[in-house]
Amino acid sequence: MSSANLQKIRADIQRRKLINTIFALVGILVIMVAILTLLGLTIQMVIEGSSRLTPDFFTSFPSRRAERAGILSAWVGTSLVMLVTALTAVPLGVAAGIYLEEYSRKDWLADLIEINVTNLAGVPSIIYGLLALGLFVYKLQLGQSVISAGLTLALLILPVIIVTTREALRAIPNSLREAAYALGASKWQMIWDHILPYSFGSILTGVIIGLSRAIGQTAPLVTIGALTFIAFLPDSPIKSEFPYISFDWLQAPFTVLPIQMFNWVSRPEREFEMNAAAAGSVLIAMTLTMNALAIYIRYQLRKDVKW
Amino acid sequence: MQLKQDSWKILTGVASVAAVLALAVPVVKSQGRTLIKIDGSSTVYPITEAVAEEFQIDKRGAVQVTVGISGTGGGFKKFCSQDASVRTDISNASRTIKDSEKEACKAAGVEYIELPVAYDAITVVVNQDNPIDSMTVEELKTMWQPEADETVTQWSQVNSSWPQEEFTLFGPGADSGTFDYFTDKITGEEGASRTDYTPSEDDNVLVQGVASDPFALGYFGYSYYESNRDKLKAVAIDDGTGNAVYPSLETVRNGDYKPLSRPIFIYINAEAAEKPEVKDFIEFYLANASELVPEVGSVPLDDSGYEEALARFQNKVLGTASAQ
Structure with missing residues (x-):
């Protein structure tokens, strides 16, 4: 090999290394732009709202006076709606995912369902609001209540949960299923005792993505009749007399944090912008807590699963 | 392979709670509460909100008032709805009721009292x-x-x-x-x-x-x-x-x-106006408007304007007065 040839090769390698470095730099730049913008916005919001983040802010109802206004009805509303959403969407979504992945025959019908579920995940949320208005509010007469809102958001995140459940189940190697069968497990035993526990972490990720999507929704809730001013709380679910548990809160009118924020932002008085920023910080904190909790549970569960 | 059985118990628990919820809802439906439902224009909203806030303090929580913002047209849609469960008691309106909305109200059998509350x-x-x-x-x-x-x-x-x-x-x-x-x-x-x-x-x-x-x-x-x-x-x-x-x-x-x-209005469902809590609310509204309206940056009627409105309400003058 001549030295000229060798030099050419070296130059070539140099050039490739350069391209490699440039791409890495561009990659870092892109991710910095994305993260710093997000971080900047969040920090600015928290700083703007920090002076309003007092205990009173969490225990007061909305008011026309910015310094007296709080988010009590909004955060309680958001929590209750999310509770209903989680309690309906998670069992339904996971069960549907299990059926589609483990039980249903793989024919044209399954393909059709698969395509539809995936597409549903991308449908704009306002469409779900319209569907819910017709179905829950008018047909089923559930009223403009916490339960209607919870079920609406459950519909909205159902596709996300179904799709991630299926992905999670698909990621479990077939050899595990066969091993379970070989030891005489029935199909249900195989799923319940083996497949589900191993995929629980990934399913949980899907659930959290879904719930995080739901918690910020405004459009579908406005459509079904979420309120803006509400200065009382739903009935307590625990009663002092028999039967001790009450479901009246499901029927209660409600508001949620994003709606309260929007109302404050669009007010003429500028002091309300601070309130909106504070409410936004609370909403972000709630979402992050949910995520953190999920990550922690997932970590705990994965620790126990040893292949 | 080790499993954490506890987490599965939790999941089963969650599923059964969901089932109970589904069963309990129809039972709960039949219960009523003293609730005044208001919806409509965002222009009137700050005034009605201020009144609702003071009214609930005054009543010490015995009456619950909710106020929504769905626009004047959206508010009338609920106010004149065929479906009694979504019908509001009071509708905020930044204009008078349109002919098409009058017809919807008529079809639903809703009669109403129109009161100007501010400019x-x-x-x-x-x-x-x-x-x-x-x-x-x-x-x-x-x-x-x-x-x-x-x-x-x-x-x-x-x-x-x-x-x-x-x-x-x-x-x-x-x-x-x-x-x-x-x-x-x-x-x-x-x-x-x-x-x-x-x-x-x-x-x-x-x-x-x-x-x-x-x-x-x-x-x-x-x-x-x-x-x-x-x-x-x-x-x-x-x-x-x-x-x-x-x-x-x-x-x-x-x-x-x-x-x-222009004047801005509230519309009151005539049937709801018979209820003591709605009557109290409207009287409270008109009595305190001249103080609360400027506080939220709007222009109040003069005192005789509120007196006329109160007379209109007490005499149950139905329909719209506007000949604008």
Whole structure:
């Protein structure tokens, strides 16, 4: 090999290394732009709202006076709606995912369902609001209540949960299923005792993505009749007399944090912008807590699963 | 392989709770509560909200009031709904009820009492550095009519004594009641407006826009001007009489500020008006409006206006009084 040839090769390698470095730099730049913008916005919001983040802010109802206004009805509303959403969407979504992945025959019908579920995940949320208005509010007469809102958001995140459940189940190697069968497990035993526990972490990720999507929704809730001013709380679910548990809160009118924020932002008085920023910080904190909790549970569960 | 059985117990628990919920809901449905449901215009909202807040303090939580914002039209849709469960007791309206809405109410068997509660004055604003102090309705029309699209772009084209500078326009979007009223009074046809302006449903965006551009002009509700006096300059409006009038509490109340001021209303379901809590609420509303309305930046009626409204309510005068 001549030295000229060798030099050419070296130059070539140099050039490739350069391209490699440039791409890495561009990659870092892109991710910095994305993260710093997000971080900047969040920090600015928290700083703007920090002076309003007092205990009173969490225990007061909305008011026309910015310094007296709080988010009590909004955060309680958001929590209750999310509770209903989680309690309906998670069992339904996971069960549907299990059926589609483990039980249903793989024919044209399954393909059709698969395509539809995936597409549903991308449908704009306002469409779900319209569907819910017709179905829950008018047909089923559930009223403009916490339960209607919870079920609406459950519909909205159902596709996300179904799709991630299926992905999670698909990621479990077939050899595990066969091993379970070989030891005489029935199909249900195989799923319940083996497949589900191993995929629980990934399913949980899907659930959290879904719930995080739901918690910020405004459009579908406005459509079904979420309120803006509400200065009382739903009935307590625990009663002092028999039967001790009450479901009246499901029927209660409600508001949620994003709606309260929007109302404050669009007010003429500028002091309300601070309130909106504070409410936004609370909403972000709630979402992050949910995520953190999920990550922690997932970590705990994965620790126990040893292949 | 080790499993954490506990987590599965939890999951089973969650599933059974969900099942119980599903069963319990129909049982709960039949229960009632003293609740006053209000919905409608965002212009009337701050007033009704203030009244609702004070009323609930006054009643020590015995009566629950909810107020929503779904726009004047959206509010009437609920107010006159065929479905009794979504029907509201009171509807906020920044205009009088339309014929189509009257028919919907009739079809649903809803009769109503109409009460004026305040005035809204649409305010035309410019930047503080803008030398212009007053405009005639004609000049506003030249500026805003649909024919002005792309052709009228400079202040000097509207009035030769004004600066030779391009203007930027800000206004509410076409869904707004303010837009309907402004176009009706200025261009002569409801909904007819030039389209090359910056529209926003969020009035604070309009405030920012005009405040940051020395040759901008915009229009929106009086309360937004009231809260941003330090950043904006209101334009006096000359209704062809040669006498330009600034919007203020006095000029709106005595009718001098023409043609951009209008009364705003609440509509009460006549059947609901029989209920003691609704009756109390309306009486509380009219008794405290003159104090609460200015607090939220709107213009109150004079005292006799509220007395007339109260008489109207107590005598159960049905239907709309407007002959505007």
